[in-house]
Amino acid sequence: MVVQKTLLHMAIFACVASASMASAGSDADVAKKYSPMANTAHATNVYWGDSHLHTGLSLDAGLFGNTLGPDDAYRLARGGKVIATSGSPVQLARPLDWLIVADHTDLMGIASDIKKGTPNILADATARSWHEGFKEGGAAAAAATFDLIKSFSQMTLPKQIVSDYSPGSDVFGAVWSKIVNSAEKHNEPGLFTAFIGFEWTSVPQGINLHRNVILRDNAEMALKIQPPTTQPPLGSTDPKSLYQWLERYEGEFGGQAFAFAHNGNLSNGWMFPTQGTYHDGVVDEEYVTQRAKWEPHYEITQIKGDGEAHPYLSPEDEFADYETWEVGNLDISQLKTPEMYKGEYAREALKQGLVLEARFGTNPYKFGVGGATDSHTSLATADENNFFGKATTVEPSKTRAGEPFVSSKLGTIEGYALVASGYTGIWAHENTRAALFDAMERKETYGTTGPRMEVRFFGGWDFDQRDVDQSDIVDIGYRKGVPMGGDLTAQGDSEKAPSFMVAAMRDPFSGNLDRVQIIKGWLDDKGEVHERVYDVAVSDSRKIDGNGRAKEVVGNTVDLETATWSNSIGDTQLAAVWSDPDFDAAEPSFYYVRVLEIPTPRWVVYDKVRLGAELPDAAELTGQERAYTSPIWYSPK
Amino acid sequence: MLKKLFSEPLLHFIFLSVVIFAAYDVLNPQENGQQVIVVSEGRVTQLSNSFRDRWSREPFPQELEGAIHAYAVNEMFIREAIALGLDVDDQVIGQRLRKKMNYLLEDLAEANIPTDEVVKKFYSDNASKYRSTPHYSFQQVLLSADRGGQGLAEHLRIQQQRIQQGLAPQGDQSMLPGDLELTAQDQIGRRFGAGFAEDLAKVEIQQWVGPVTSVYGEHFVFIREKQSGGIRPLETVKDAVLSDWQYENNKTLERDYEQQLLARYTIVVQGAEPESTVPMMKKSAP
Numbered sequence: 017m018v019v020q021k022t023l024l025h026m027a028i029f030a031c032v033a034s035a036s037m038a039s040a041g042s043d044a045d046v047a048k049k050y051s052p053m054a055n056t057a058h059a060t061n062v063y064w065g066d067s068h069l070h071t072g073l074s075l076d077a078g079l080f081g082n083t084l085g086p087d088d089a090y091r092l093a094r095g096g097k098v099i100a101t102s103g104s105p106v107q108l109a110r111p112l113d114w115l116i117v118a119d120h121t122d123l124m125g126i127a128s129d130i131k132k133g134t135p136n137i138l139a140d141a142t143a144r145s146w147h148e149g150f151k152e153g154g155a156a157a158a159a160a161t162f163d164l165i166k167s168f169s170q171m172t173l174p175k176q177i178v179s180d181y182s183p184g185s186d187v188f189g190a191v192w193s194k195i196v197n198s199a200e201k202h203n204e205p206g207l208f209t210a211f212i213g214f215e216w217t218s219v220p221q222g223i224n225l226h227r228n229v230i231l232r233d234n235a236e237m238a239l240k241i242q243p244p245t246t247q248p249p250l251g252s253t254d255p256k257s258l259y260q261w262l263e264r265y266e267g268e269f270g271g272q273a274f275a276f277a278h279n280g281n282l283s284n285g286w287m288f289p290t291q292g293t294y295h296d297g298v299v300d301e302e303y304v305t306q307r308a309k310w311e312p313h314y315e316i317t318q319i320k321g322d323g324e325a326h327p328y329l330s331p332e333d334e335f336a337d338y339e340t341w342e343v344g345n346l347d348i349s350q351l352k353t354p355e356m357y358k359g360e361y362a363r364e365a366l367k368q369g370l371v372l373e374a375r376f377g378t379n380p381y382k383f384g385v386g387g388a389t390d391s392h393t394s395l396a397t398a399d400e401n402n403f404f405g406k407a408t409t410v411e412p413s414k415t416r417a418g419e420p421f422v423s424s425k426l427g428t429i430e431g432y433a434l435v436a437s438g439y440t441g442i443w444a445h446e447n448t449r450a451a452l453f454d455a456m457e458r459k460e461t462y463g464t465t466g467p468r469m470e471v472r473f474f475g476g477w478d479f480d481q482r483d484v485d486q487s488d489i490v491d492i493g494y495r496k497g498v499p500m501g502g503d504l505t506a507q508g509d510s511e512k513a514p515s516f517m518v519a520a521m522r523d524p525f526s527g528n529l530d531r532v533q534i535i536k537g538w539l540d541d542k543g544e545v546h547e548r549v550y551d552v553a554v555s556d557s558r559k560i561d562g563n564g565r566a567k568e569v570v571g572n573t574v575d576l577e578t579a580t581w582s583n584s585i586g587d588t589q590l591a592a593v594w595s596d597p598d599f600d601a602a603e604p605s606f607y608y609v610r611v612l613e614i615p616t617p618r619w620v621v622y623d624k625v626r627l628g629a630e631l632p633d634a635a636e637l638t639g640q641e642r643a644y645t646s647p648i649w650y651s652p653k
Numbered sequence: 654m655l656k657k658l659f660s661e662p663l664l665h666f667i668f669l670s671v672v673i674f675a676a677y678d679v680l681n682p683q684e685n686g687q688q689v690i691v692v693s694e695g696r697v698t699q700l701s702n703s704f705r706d707r708w709s710r711e712p713f714p715q716e717l718e719g720a721i722h723a724y725a726v727n728e729m730f731i732r733e734a735i736a737l738g739l740d741v742d743d744q745v746i747g748q749r750l751r752k753k754m755n756y757l758l759e760d761l762a763e764a765n766i767p768t769d770e771v772v773k774k775f776y777s778d779n780a781s782k783y784r785s786t787p788h789y790s791f792q793q794v795l796l797s798a799d800r801g802g803q804g805l806a807e808h809l810r811i812q813q814q815r816i817q818q819g820l821a822p823q824g825d826q827s828m829l830p831g832d833l834e835l836t837a838q839d840q841i842g843r844r845f846g847a848g849f850a851e852d853l854a855k856v857e858i859q860q861w862v863g864p865v866t867s868v869y870g871e872h873f874v875f876i877r878e879k880q881s882g883g884i885r886p887l888e889t890v891k892d893a894v895l896s897d898w899q900y901e902n903n904k905t906l907e908r909d910y911e912q913q914l915l916a917r918y919t920i921v922v923q924g925a926e927p928e929s930t931v932p933m934m935k936k937s938a939p
Contacts, residue, residue, distance in 0.1 A: 110843050134744060521827065524869070
């Protein structure tokens, strides 16, 4: 009896115990997954930065007179106040979250030596003349700098000079260490990310083929290597040599890095080749594979012109002619001709990438996009009302808008044509080198011409109109589709069109939004590529017509006398779900978002109002700032 | 007599010096006027490590011998160069030596560890550097400016009624966060605009209040918790205070050292120069 009672008690106890343990177990599990932010793999925040900034360490920046180094660059980026080379105090309205200081690797260290007049510089007649020009200052210094840049691009630099400032030399190594250690010092995971990077300055005969390189790694890895240059004998201007360096960096040293180009508009057609490359190569299977592997990103907008689209290539797009530079190559040693445009602009490259993929199996121009300044002042300024220019010679002054910026026998690029652009927004879950680098590689990024509008873009097969009104719109986006930079593949035999969800919110420091557009490019069965612009959300209840366009313009509230505008037009937020009405499941395609603000004053108007600058008649005074997202690609296979 | 001699201190002195010189000769042999390059064990290890870093493998014996030989020959060149006075007036060497002096001064500065009283005084003297901004935990509901004047005013009225009835207001969908936890005022300013962030300081907490204006429209907010800005307690900013103090200390040490140098050295500028404004410069005939 006692035994039975005991057994009964034990059985009850066991049941109760296991029941309570079971519920405690599931409580604990539920508690673990309670906090959404901690349990989500998807990107939760947008982090703003400049992916391309030069300090006084760059050979040309230093000679233009830049006295600020990486420490000052980081200080400004993080929200601190800095005295610009020209003497004005400068501070960003809001700090950035990350920065890539990408100084030129060619001739690292030469700028300060030319300034000082070191024995090796004075021993060479050409270098000596640069030193003397620099000592004189003003116009003579600028002329000396341009002469150096010209010799550099035309590859007529004195041999000894090149060797003194190439990988292996003490000066070169010392400057690289300085760059790396400065990045390490300012890198604070979670608060601010300072990437280690550099610019590989390929510009043969003035044809711009520049690439920036970003490292995922820390100083320990970066100091094991010497970055590549472009001047022979140690360097080469052929991107193939850069890819070889990257292969070695990853294969032998175990590092992680990628390269990204900019200023197709100064390459005179050579940036995005489809048949022959500038270096007498051929666009073949090897070329497309290497390019796709090492260049997953493109700098679509910056101070030297906007690179998204050109009116010659996109005659139906009334917004394509924005901050267009079309005079010639980088040093205007060769003028522009219309056949060149095809190899220069991002939208066309995305289209040609589909052609090359069909031919060779890999799309070499399948890049995510971002914006940067490429400023040589150490100051990452891209706001119209706080623009410190491309170089220290064009920091704010009464004359900078009225004087030519680059001039040659063949042509001129005017001072007022400089663009106060841009920044890159990276969608990631934390502010660290690893998280931001990975996000750039998977292309969850977008470029802007300076303002920090928040843009979300998803593509899938099941989005519907109600999704855009839900409070968990972002969760829905990731659950039902892929974010910007992602891929959609054919849904079996279905002809169902993909649907896209976009949400954009204005930058509180900039203007209202005019419209959100989706731009489609596709390859038809005859091997021809096409493009089309669709308005998907427009402000002020304007109507989108049967062709997917809202032709009514948003208006213009800019007051040129005071450099202000009113947000009485445009909307603070725009969102939509849109499905492709012209979808053909057999056609490979891409879709990216372009967001336009209402017109606001360009930086030249602030110069006029604040400094009394006289603006040439030809100067553009207002513009519609914009954001470009990385595309989502659709593939029939 | 001999005893007296042996107790003579001068003799001891001479004896000791002979011993010392003899010992030196034994420990530092010089043959036939040749000089000796000593490659220590530590140096050999260093050469081996350098090789390994560069080539990712250990050196073979003959490679290590080659490296040692190259190092030794380099040392010989350097000694000969110094003997010839080639290091004098060399700008690169001069820069390097100056840099080394600066490093020494930095090391000296770092060796100076401040007492707690010194740190406290520095902290209170520079209190303005260690302020924190106000932080807010709050919910917000947006009535979008995109509704337009009439629609917005009507909607505001409806929401105010709901608040009076003890209900939470309802707003428009947006990408703005509906709930923020202990967020600094400047962070709030970055998302909503500076005006909105400043206005949060003026409204009552623990209840739905509004409308508070931002660039996106009108908001109703419920502030759960508010932490005022103020001077952060020393314990929370100790690292920053210490770092700032060291920076100042470093600068002071550098300045003092320069003053010492200027006191010890006289600057003489040769040539027919106009009157110098620097009082320490002495003129002399060319």
